Amino acid sequence: MSEDILYLSVSELAARIKARKLSPLELTQAYLERSRRLGSSLNAYATITSDLAIDEAKQAEAEIRAGKYRGPLHGIPYAAKDLLAVKGYPTTWGARPYIGQKFDYDATVIKKLRQAGAILIGKAAMIELAGGLGYRFASASASGPAKNPWNTNCWTCGSSSGSAAITSAALAAFTIGTETWGSIICPSAYCGVTGLRPTYGRVSRHGGMALAFSMDKIGVIGRTAEDCAIVLDRISGHDPLDPSSVSNPGLAGTSIPSAKPLRIGWLGNAWKDVPSDIASATNRAIDLLKAHGARVEEAALPEGPWEAAANTVISVEAAAAFENLIESGRVAELSDPLGRIGGYVNQQIPASDYTRALRIRSVLRERMDKLFDRFDVIAAASQPNSATTLDVNLETELAFADPLGGIGNLCGLPAISIPCGFDNRKLPVGIQFVARALNEDKVVAAARLFQQHSDWHRKRPTVT
Amino acid sequence: MRNKTSKDLDGARLSRREFSRVLATGAVTTALARGGNAAEHEPEPGDSGYHSSYQGNTPDPSPEAESQYKLLISKYGARLSDEQKADVKRLIDQGLKSAVTLRSFQLDNADEPANVFRARLTTIDAQHQ
Numbered sequence: 145m146s147e148d149i150l151y152l153s154v155s156e157l158a159a160r161i162k163a164r165k166l167s168p169l170e171l172t173q174a175y176l177e178r179s180r181r182l183g184s185s186l187n188a189y190a191t192i193t194s195d196l197a198i199d200e201a202k203q204a205e206a207e208i209r210a211g212k213y214r215g216p217l218h219g220i221p222y223a224a225k226d227l228l229a230v231k232g233y234p235t236t237w238g239a240r241p242y243i244g245q246k247f248d249y250d251a252t253v254i255k256k257l258r259q260a261g262a263i264l265i266g267k268a269a270m271i272e273l274a275g276g277l278g279y280r281f282a283s284a285s286a287s288g289p290a291k292n293p294w295n296t297n298c299w300t301c302g303s304s305s306g307s308a309a310i311t312s313a314a315l316a317a318f319t320i321g322t323e324t325w326g327s328i329i330c331p332s333a334y335c336g337v338t339g340l341r342p343t344y345g346r347v348s349r350h351g352g353m354a355l356a357f358s359m360d361k362i363g364v365i366g367r368t369a370e371d372c373a374i375v376l377d378r379i380s381g382h383d384p385l386d387p388s389s390v391s392n393p394g395l396a397g398t399s400i401p402s403a404k405p406l407r408i409g410w411l412g413n414a415w416k417d418v419p420s421d422i423a424s425a426t427n428r429a430i431d432l433l434k435a436h437g438a439r440v441e442e443a444a445l446p447e448g449p450w451e452a453a454a455n456t457v458i459s460v461e462a463a464a465a466f467e468n469l470i471e472s473g474r475v476a477e478l479s480d481p482l483g484r485i486g487g488y489v490n491q492q493i494p495a496s497d498y499t500r501a502l503r504i505r506s507v508l509r510e511r512m513d514k515l516f517d518r519f520d521v522i523a524a525a526s527q528p529n530s531a532t533t534l535d536v537n538l539e540t541e542l543a544f545a546d547p548l549g550g551i552g553n554l555c556g557l558p559a560i561s562i563p564c565g566f567d568n569r570k571l572p573v574g575i576q577f578v579a580r581a582l583n584e585d586k587v588v589a590a591a592r593l594f595q596q597h598s599d600w601h602r603k604r605p606t607v608t
Numbered sequence: 609m610r611n612k613t614s615k616d617l618d619g620a621r622l623s624r625r626e627f628s629r630v631l632a633t634g635a636v637t638t639a640l641a642r643g644g645n646a647a648e649h650e651p652e653p654g655d656s657g658y659h660s661s662y663q664g665n666t667p668d669p670s671p672e673a674e675s676q677y678k679l680l681i682s683k684y685g686a687r688l689s690d691e692q693k694a695d696v697k698r699l700i701d702q703g704l705k706s707a708v709t710l711r712s713f714q715l716d717n718a719d720e721p722a723n724v725f726r727a728r729l730t731t732i733d734a735q736h737q
Contacts, residue, residue, distance in 0.1 A: 275609035303609055325609045355609070358723055452710040458609065459703075473687050485692050488684050489699045492676040497707055502721030504713055509722065 145174035150314040154371040158216035168219025172201035172263050175221045179315040182607055187288040188309040190226035190236050192266040200263040216374050218261030223310045224320040226267040227353035230254055237353045238285045239272035241474045251351025253362055253379045260378040265316055269306030272478055276355040276462040278486035280539045284479050289534045293605040294571055298531035301330035308335035311365045313607045318366040324355045325553045328363045332561040333526035336572030339365045340372035343581045344556025345390045348383030356461035359553055368601055369591030407520045409443025414524030414548040425565030425573040426525045436597050443522050446511040451550035456501035463490035509555050516580040521590045524548055526561040526574030552578050560587040563600040673701045
């Protein structure tokens with residue numbers, strides 16, 4: 145099967161499958177073959193679920209042939225981050241202490257995708273424990289450092305490392321990732337794909353590894369905003385097994401372009417400094433949006449200790465979530481030197497600081513809500529850099545503040561990152577849109593508007 | 609979580625000690641944005657959003673750091689190498705620098721935590737409420 149087919153969007157694949165011009169079984173076999181051939185060189189997979197995939201593909205093929213078409217994910221192969229339980233298969237959380245871990249149930253998101261007819265072809269590699277106890281190196285994964293399909297000397301970013309690499313290299317049609325802080329937006333930007341971080345609670349966390357109970361979010365990494373909306377529509381909704389999950393108000397609008405001009409607030413203070421080549425790409429993206437009807441005005445994030453608050457919440461909740469691992473001493477088996485001690489340190493944070501962080505979160509939520517009275521979305525470069533090399537010591541060589549990431553995740557706001565150009569090193573550059581809680585339709589609308597009038601999302605890396 | 613992987617410019621770069629804490633918690637400390645145009649910054653007198661007089665209530669980080677370190681070592685010290693112990697000390701110190709910013713933010717009595725407790729019988733019952 146040609147690479148052109150494997151790089152089609154979900155909506156394009158779905159149209160062919162529905163019309164019976166494309167066999168789900170042949171499509172699955174092609175993605176599996178490509179995953180086996182290229183996946184290991186990218187360290188993209190924890191597990192390839194070939195037998196399960198073939199069984200599901202045969203079932204999809206038979207159903208569609210019998211006229212039982214379930215919808216746009218029917219017969220579409222995908223991969224899920226290896227922190228989501230899949231019955232009978234290893235779920236390693238990317239970490240050596242959990243290499244043999246198996247669950248006897250499926251995560252809710254896996255169940256929902258199965259009900260939609262999607263085909264699971266593998267578990268995507270990830271940073272160990274999704275970075276919950278800290279890490280210094282790209283190699284902080286039981287699968288080794290995930291390599292960027294655009295340049296295999298570069299990293300994918302984390303923690304949804306394999307998810308972004310798999311989508312970028314067309315090893316599957318889309319992937320499921322998670323974000324607590326940056327783990328969908330950053331890998332999507334580095335790998336030149338579209339990543340949607342839903343509102344906290346939009347997608348059930350049941351069956352997913354807990355890192356920070358009040359900040360973990362399950363999202364989609366795909367080729368287009370439309371694809372992400374299609375997948376989100378199928379995986380979202382209330383789940384009695386996840387008390388934080390919400391029903392679906394507003395989600396129906398994700399694929400319907402609004403007649404009103406989109407109001408975009410361009411953030412001047414999202415990053416302290418953005419290199420000129422990245423700024424040029426994002427400025428051109430904003431100009432394109434303006435040219436197609438968007439109203440763009442300068443905006444500014446409120447000032448306050450939001451990152452410190454987000455940091456505190458994550459640190460304390462991670463120390464609680466991984467308490468057994470920390471207490472047992474098996475953190476010593478983690479790959480990264482920082483991960484081996486981070487949990488001990490995080491346990492020392494006083495309860496008063498954690499409570500204070502949660503109170504600050506309430507104040508911030510109100511301030512951000514006021515900002516969204518003026519704007520449908522706020523926008524900034526997804527990252528102030530492109531992919532870093534694999535050997536970088538993240539602790540000593542590179543650092544930057546990320547108030548938008550801190551705010552967006554502390555408040556559980558939806559965001560999307562889409563590719564909008566390349567930097568001087570020919571690596572992808574992304575622009576992100578963030579909206580009020582439960583306003584995924586707004587971030588998708590902004591991304592769709594851009595993608596309807598550009599082709600950055602159709603650029604492909606040369607992967608051999 | 610991703611780690612932060614970009615150079616910080618204009619002299620506001622995180623020190624090694626500061627960024628250690630960042631990575632331990634997976635996020636960036638507030639010290640970074642001081643003097644920059646990023647949204648987050650340390651409290652300054654008269655700065656809206658901060659209660660300047662509250663700074664007097666901020667504990668001296670040194671005794672608190674020492675206390676935290678001793679507690680950690682009493683529980684886990686046998687598992688840690690000297691190098692790890694030095695790292696731990698550094699991370700605690702940096703964490704408390706971030707805590708100074710957190711503790712300096714003005715909150716009123718009625719500012720409740722974002723995670724509000726709701727009494728109910730079981731999770732399953734909640735879906736019918």
